[in-house]
Amino acid sequence: MLVFAGTFIYVGTLSQLVYLVQVFPDKIETFKALNCISATSVPLSKFFFMLTSRSRLKTVFELSHHGLSSIPEGSAAKERMLSTLRRARYASWFVVANQALTHVTYLLMPLVFTVFGNDRYLPTTPGETYGLSPKYETPFFEITFVLTCVATAFSAINQTGYIVLFITLVTHELGHFYAITQALDDIHDILSKKEKSCNNPDEETSDDSIDELLIFCVKHHQFLMHYHSKIRVLYKVIFGAHFLSMTIVLVTTLQTMNVWDVRNTILTGVTGIMPLFLYCFGGELLISAGLEMSAAVYSCGWELMEAKQAKRSSYHLFK
Template sequence: MNVLRNKFKVYLEKINYVEDPVEAAKTMVSSIQRLVGIRNLFGNKKRNFTILSIFATVLFGGTFIYVGTFSQIVYLYQVFPDKSESFKALNCISATSVPLSKYFFMFLSRDRLRNIFELSHQGVISIPEGSAAKKKMLSTLQRARYASWLVVANQAFTHIFYLLMPLIFTIFGNDRYLPTTPGDSYGLSPKYETPFYEITFVVTCVATAFSAINQTGYIVLFITLLTHELGHFYAITETLNEIYDMLKNKEQKKDDPEQTEEANIHEKLIFCVKHHQFLMHYHKYIRELYKVVFGAHFLMMTIVLVTTLQTMNEWDVRNTILTGVTGIMPLFLYCFGGELLISAGLEMSAAAYTCGWELMEPKQAKIVLLMLCLSQRPLYLTAADIFVMNRETFGDVAQVVYKIYAVFN
């Protein structure tokens, strides 16, 4: 039994070993986005388009726009000003606008992503090999890979379940069911009659695949970039904790420290300062990358949540849960990720304050003081430079959504 356990452990270590975690993350995201026609995601000098990529873009993107946006705008025009049906159409339009905006974000960000991932390479390489900081960084990036595969599995399960349930109800029930969209798909009416039902179901499956694939790539990219920032914070914190241990041991000896030990402390302190400088520069690029799309998503997801509450008593439970999760999960992801970033900065600040600066030479203590001053303004992500991504913002949005719901009712 122990032999099998050891072999399984060795196998897991083998498949999880990644020589270059940055390139591994790029390969994973690129492989996902190629499925919806986005090539050269990171601005490499390759052909931007192929016949296959153009076909995938037209097939997936065009079908998604036709089913999720165009048809629902036509339906909204037909049912307006009916309050109930109008809210259903608005709910679907706003919910489908989120994955569509993610597609355009991924398509138009190649130059910025190229610069960011070049910095990511520099950041990982700048950490000394064999150090505790390097091990912490690599373990953090490894956890990001686990989280990324979890996202892939979650997105696949959720969207397959979304398509499978109507099919099961149709096979074993007396009526025909479709994945939930209000009204008819434009030009395919009546949609529950043959052959319209079969065509509508196939078209909806293609559109759902586009949503699942594109959102998966977007979330994996966000997790990767966020984890790089967190990893750099943790690397600095780990080094500061090492400095504390070295100074504590020096104080307990109560004799003149060895020259090599003093030089080692100074070297680690300089690394912390230089790496914090790099982190501030790196964070500026990521914040600029996401602030516009975060702002757009905040508006869209607020509309999704408001319209979901408005149609709660008039639409089936399946749709309410689906659209509610569509609105809540991305918002929760942004705010939870932003909260982790702020917490990592506070943890680094606490490590700097408790690193034993009072036992250092005056020049070294001044360096720690400089880091403490800079860390008083934590690094954070924003939506359009208005809302800070943290748990307070998540709670505030929930309150605003409920107030809007109360006004309409």
């Protein structure tokens, strides 16, 4: 993977820095080079994030396993959690297909144009690949195309792995919110049924079930806050780096839209902006799940508890 990373830096970042020095202060070409440098910094930052965060990711994965196993088997909360994880699996496969199709198209289009046309084409990068100029002559074209393929594969692998990881971790956190909400809804259902049938022979069992569900909610919420803090520490640096990089990419893309190849615009839009969309969308889902849980706390039926049961529940929760 380090060879892939080195090739990516050579074809993308290094070559574009050299080109930037050569064309500065030409406005359009400078914006093109800045666009490419900023866009390549996104998959590169993901690679270093994955490489340097192994120990922290291991801790988070262990917490994910612990959190999943701490939800009672056969409960509605467990089923809600597993249902959320299944939806994340579908989203992850969509990301894999999206990234594969985008990057293959990025390479396939110039190859088709070269095979069936009279000229040689390469995936769009401003200027030349450093040290291989002129790149449209044999053998430099073949060498440059192979290097570009390797660099594109590096980008696709890192983009896909990073996004799937983010989806997985956010989904685990969402699932815990939903599990707590489901447990609170179960408490409401039990209390409502108990109120309708005061002579229920299983009344004591229902009280015990309520105690267990309340204890689960409080203990699992404590775990959720700890889990969230670990993820926040893990991602806080790379979030800022990506938003800064993509701000530059978007500005430079707007400046060069009329003179830039459409393939570059599509690749930038799909592979570069997707992480920002997922950050915002994932954050919105977490906020909504938190609000849903808060509403469930207020509407779980506290007022339907008998004084004795409320005191016993408080004792179990805060002992």
